[in-house]
Amino acid sequence: MNDTIQNLYDVIESRKGQHVENSYTCYLFEKGLDKILKKVGEEASEVIIAAKNGQNEETVGEISDLIYHLLVLMAEQGIQPADLQKVLDARAEKTGNLKQFHQVDHNS
Template sequence: MLDTLYQEILERKKVPKEGSYTNYLFDQGLDKILKKVGEEATEVIIAAKNNQAEVITETSDLIYHMLVLLVEQGVTLEEIKTELMKREGKLSKMKERKQIDEL
């Protein structure tokens, strides 16, 4: 499903469609896309405090906007999969991670 949506977004960037929200985001540029990713991430957090249905809806919005960002930046899903595969099976030691307040 994510591959299909990514391909649709990529195609929309290559072949714009009048009235398309995806093209609106591309036309507005990186700052607008980043703003939407931030808004949707915040909405996921708020939804998690409310109910599961909202978490599903808002997470779907966040994933869509993240895919638009990836296309805008020229990052493929294959690159993301490769990075995740590098991490598979690795144990992360808490003492090696920065504390949240240090980020």
């Protein structure tokens, strides 16, 4: 899976700053951060809807779309897959990592 993610990221990164006819990735970079963020939000919503409907094949497709758009966001922000891998590896080493959520005092 890491090779697939890295290879896709490399293709996405290669499209940055280019104009390739009919390239959706180039279109996203040309439109900028706001468009990329909008697409990430849309795809996240579509994952939720597909999962809620219990349609695994559709959910997998939507997750793939979300991952692609997250990789575009990463490339736009200069975040490498290795940066993500480093954080995930560090988290995998932790046990009992249930975070204590901040309790909001509704009386104040």
